Amino acid sequence: MRKLLLTLVLALVAPLAAAQQGLTTAISANPESLDPQLTFNGFSFVVTNQLYETLVRMSEEGEIQPGLATEWEYPEPSRLHLTLREGVEFHDGTPLTAQVVKESIERLIDPATGAPGRFVVTAIDEVNVIDDLTVEIVTEPPFAPLLAHLSHPVTAIVPAQNADTLSRNPVGTGPYTFEQWIDGTQITLTANENYWGGEPAITNVTFRIVPEVSTQIVELRSGGLDIIFSIPPDNFVSLQDTQGIETESFLGWGSAHLGFNIDSPKLEDVRVRQAIAHAIDKDLIIDEFMRGLALPAVSPIPPTVRFAAELDEPYPYDPEAAEALLEEAGATNLSLRLDIYQNPELESVAQVLQAMLADVGINLDIRVQEYAAYVESAQSNAAELYATTWGTVTLDADYTLFAFMHSSEIPQNNMSRYSNPEVDALLEEGRNNPDDEARAAAYLEVQERALQDLPLVNLYYPLSTYAKRDTLQGEDIRFSWMMLDLREAQLAQ
Amino acid sequence: MIGYIARRLLGLVPVLFGVTLIVFLMTWVTPGDPVLAIIGEAAQGIGSEQLEELRAAYGLDRPLPVQYADYIGGLLQGDLGTSIRSRQQVIDEIMLRLPATLQLTLAGMGVALLIGLPLGILAAIYRRTFIDYTAIVVALAGVSIPVFWSGLILMIIFSLNLGWLPASGMGTWQHLVMPAVAIGFSSSAFIARITRSSMIETLRQDYVRTAHAKGASATRVHLRHAFRNALLPVVTVVGLQFGGLLGGAVLTETVFAWPGVGRMLVDAIRTRDLPLIQGTVLFIALIFMLINLLVDLSYAALNPKIRYD
Numbered sequence: 001m002r003k004l005l006l007t008l009v010l011a012l013v014a015p016l017a018a019a020q021q022g023l024t025t026a027i028s029a030n031p032e033s034l035d036p037q038l039t040f041n042g043f044s045f046v047v048t049n050q051l052y053e054t055l056v057r058m059s060e061e062g063e064i065q066p067g068l069a070t071e072w073e074y075p076e077p078s079r080l081h082l083t084l085r086e087g088v089e090f091h092d093g094t095p096l097t098a099q100v101v102k103e104s105i106e107r108l109i110d111p112a113t114g115a116p117g118r119f120v121v122t123a124i125d126e127v128n129v130i131d132d133l134t135v136e137i138v139t140e141p142p143f144a145p146l147l148a149h150l151s152h153p154v155t156a157i158v159p160a161q162n163a164d165t166l167s168r169n170p171v172g173t174g175p176y177t178f179e180q181w182i183d184g185t186q187i188t189l190t191a192n193e194n195y196w197g198g199e200p201a202i203t204n205v206t207f208r209i210v211p212e213v214s215t216q217i218v219e220l221r222s223g224g225l226d227i228i229f230s231i232p233p234d235n236f237v238s239l240q241d242t243q244g245i246e247t248e249s250f251l252g253w254g255s256a257h258l259g260f261n262i263d264s265p266k267l268e269d270v271r272v273r274q275a276i277a278h279a280i281d282k283d284l285i286i287d288e289f290m291r292g293l294a295l296p297a298v299s300p301i302p303p304t305v306r307f308a309a310e311l312d313e314p315y316p317y318d319p320e321a322a323e324a325l326l327e328e329a330g331a332t333n334l335s336l337r338l339d340i341y342q343n344p345e346l347e348s349v350a351q352v353l354q355a356m357l358a359d360v361g362i363n364l365d366i367r368v369q370e371y372a373a374y375v376e377s378a379q380s381n382a383a384e385l386y387a388t389t390w391g392t393v394t395l396d397a398d399y400t401l402f403a404f405m406h407s408s409e410i411p412q413n414n415m416s417r418y419s420n421p422e423v424d425a426l427l428e429e430g431r432n433n434p435d436d437e438a439r440a441a442a443y444l445e446v447q448e449r450a451l452q453d454l455p456l457v458n459l460y461y462p463l464s465t466y467a468k469r470d471t472l473q474g475e476d477i478r479f480s481w482m483m484l485d486l487r488e489a490q491l492a493q
Numbered sequence: 494m495i496g497y498i499a500r501r502l503l504g505l506v507p508v509l510f511g512v513t514l515i516v517f518l519m520t521w522v523t524p525g526d527p528v529l530a531i532i533g534e535a536a537q538g539i540g541s542e543q544l545e546e547l548r549a550a551y552g553l554d555r556p557l558p559v560q561y562a563d564y565i566g567g568l569l570q571g572d573l574g575t576s577i578r579s580r581q582q583v584i585d586e587i588m589l590r591l592p593a594t595l596q597l598t599l600a601g602m603g604v605a606l607l608i609g610l611p612l613g614i615l616a617a618i619y620r621r622t623f624i625d626y627t628a629i630v631v632a633l634a635g636v637s638i639p640v641f642w643s644g645l646i647l648m649i650i651f652s653l654n655l656g657w658l659p660a661s662g663m664g665t666w667q668h669l670v671m672p673a674v675a676i677g678f679s680s681s682a683f684i685a686r687i688t689r690s691s692m693i694e695t696l697r698q699d700y701v702r703t704a705h706a707k708g709a710s711a712t713r714v715h716l717r718h719a720f721r722n723a724l725l726p727v728v729t730v731v732g733l734q735f736g737g738l739l740g741g742a743v744l745t746e747t748v749f750a751w752p753g754v755g756r757m758l759v760d761a762i763r764t765r766d767l768p769l770i771q772g773t774v775l776f777i778a779l780i781f782m783l784i785n786l787l788v789d790l791s792y793a794a795l796n797p798k799i800r801y802d
Contacts, residue, residue: 029760030752030757032578033578038580040532040533041533041535042535111546111549111550112550114547116531116533116547117536119538119540119543120538122540122542122543167579167580167581168581182663183589183752184589184593184752184753184756184757185593185662185663185664185750185752208661208662208750209750210661210662211747211750211756212641212747212748214645214748215645215648215660215748215750218645218648218649218652218660218661219652219661222653222656222660224652224660224661224662341534369524369525370524370525370530370763371525371529371530371533371534372524372525372526372527372529372765373524373525374525375526376524376525388537390537400538412539412540412541412544413538413540
């Protein structure tokens with residue numbers, strides 16, 4: 001009876017819904033810009049990724065795959081030649097040429113553009129046109145992760161001649177063209193009939209701006225949304241048993257860390273850091289607080305990232321060993337401060353850490369601040385412990401290992417203040433040596449040193465989650481929800 | 494009267510100037526690097542060199558007094574500036590959100606008055622009876638229940654179970670119903686309480702007794718004699734609520750994904766988008782003060798004894 005009533009009601013309101021053909025999804029905030037060079041947020045990139053394309057893509061196995069470029073080679077280690085796909089046009093009909101690619105990258109690396117994501121491509125020195133469809137990217141010294149960086153959404157190719165209007169009137173080469181942006185409400189896209197890979201089956205995509213996860217869930221269940229992303233573990237578990245809804249989780253590029261300021265007198269003794277590592281029950285955090293939606297971390301980078309090493313846990317949960325180490329180091333009655341930023345996941349993890357450390361006699365004082373204020377505190381000399389979630393967004397080990405462990409990154413990203421000339425040399429080798437085997441060897445050693453010297457404890461790799469109505473099939477989402485790819489997706493009627 | 498209005502309008506200028514100064518100073522004493530707040534935590538991995546480049550690109554490397562003077566200079570020429578993050582004109586950003594805010598505020602106040610006034614009047618007339626207590630409980634519930642809970646309950650009932658209304662967003666009149674009810678319900682509580690106490694006060698007045706003695710019907714006494722005189726404090730509260738909703742309906746806007754000015758302001762504060770914060774606060778302050786002026790002027794209309802010279 002209830003179903004019948006529901007059907008009747010739905011039939012009455014159907015004309016309302018009928019205006020929305022195609023797929024509707026939600027993002028949690030209004031993007032600041034639909035120019036991929038002027039943003040660095042997932043909720044912007046998930047839209048720009050439908051409109052624009054990068055030169056190369058990353059396969060699930062960490063292989064570089066063709067995007068707007070079909071072939072590439074290194075005539076010299078510092079020169080990358082990319083051959084562009086033939087016959088690609090921007091949505092306004094402008095053909096994709098080497099000149100356009102050159103102008104796009106030059107705009108991104110020009111400090112005057114004010115691109116927040118410029119740091120992803122600072123290695124690029126110049127871009128040259130070899131011929132109409134061949135472009136040369138010069139990095140001096142050689143920058144081995146260059147292709148991985150060129151798979152990041154911020155490097156998507158934009159027509160620089162439209163630079164001033166791309167924010168609000170995006171023009172790319174992607175499978176969808178821009179239709180309308182109702183500020184704060186929704187962004188609508190239409191399938192690109194002339195897309196080089198063939199017109200997508202889903203003809204319209206609407207990104208509704210719905211800030212609250214609970215609202216998104218009600219919308220998904222009532223049919224207002226077809227797919228939602230990044231669902232908190234508790235909500236995810238409750239959606240798993242909902243009829244008509246499919247839930248998916250996958251290992252992405254994310255990780256969570258507890259960092260030490262190793263210059264702090266309380267933490268300079270590696271035995272104290274080892275004791276803290278032994279005091280943490282990673283499985284408990286994962287089972288209880290992440291509802292099983294994470295994997296325990298040993299290396300700073302998850303297995304999805306190129307050159308991530310499979311390592312055994314040297315510091316299994318062992319409170320007795322922790323206490324013994326603390327006693328040996330003469331660090332009894334230790335009281336430490338943990339800096340974190342406002343983030344529900346980190347805040348609950350911090351509380352668990354507090355309880356776990358209390359079990360071995362360490363008093364933990366948690367300080368939660370806004371992100372920018374947190375960074376200031378964690379970078380100050382007075383910092384002790386800090387916790388952060390992180391994304392290896394280029395999917396290459398260099399991105400995270402260099403940031404966390406190279407001495408030139410102190411204190412900006414290397415908040416642990418870890419400084420070791422040998423590790424610096426290994427990281428530079430990994431960054432500059434074009435040979436993959438040599439890179440793998442260098443990064444293996446760096447990851448082992450990270451465990452030995454323990455500038456940070458790697459807590460877990462969170463799984464990315466999404467939930468969709470079971471009518472949606474064929475979507476491809478790798479590494480992060482923002483990499484949503486609908487080119488092969490279909491909606492069953 | 495015109496002289497009074499002119500004086501009041503002139504008085505807005507120093508207040509608005511003070512608002513810009515306070516907002517500017519508050520943004521700068523907030524701990525943390527504003528550039529980091531602007532680009533957000535997603536840009537972890539950025540190097541210190543690039544942070545300095547961005548600081549220069551955003552114009553945040555200039556001395557504070559210069560930044561402020563530039564801003565005021567622009568303001569005097571009617572330029573509210575450009576949002577750092579979206580690079581759109583601040584005035585355009587506000588105008589894009591204003592219709593949504595006005596719609597929700599007007600509808601919400603409509604609901605609030607529809608619930609609040611009758612509730613307050615009834616409670617006053619039937620003081621210390623079941624009706625009064627019920628009204629007090631309803632008012633208390635309105636003030637106490639947070640919208641992120643009541644909003645969700647409304648959504649579950651009317652969208653998920655009954656399928657009558659869209660759960661969130663903006664577009665048709667159906668979209669407006671739940672957020673307006675959620676806002677109206679909580680505002681109605683204040684209106685009901687102030688109406689009740691003001692009515693009780695007036696019902697005690699001699700002229701009410703006189704009206705009863707003259708043989709006027711109870712309805713006429715209550716509505717024509719008492720209620721009209723009880724309206725002054727009610728109008729004040731309604732004016733304040735109205736002004737408050739223009740920028741302060743953030744929770745409702747967030748729960749129902751309503752694209753109002755309040756949500757935009759909170760996003761701007763979170764990302765330290767100073768020109769957008771300045772412009773929006775200034776705009777809200779201006780409207781708030783204009784509403785207050787209207788409220789003050791309405792006193793004269795409600796009570797002829799009040800004159801503005």
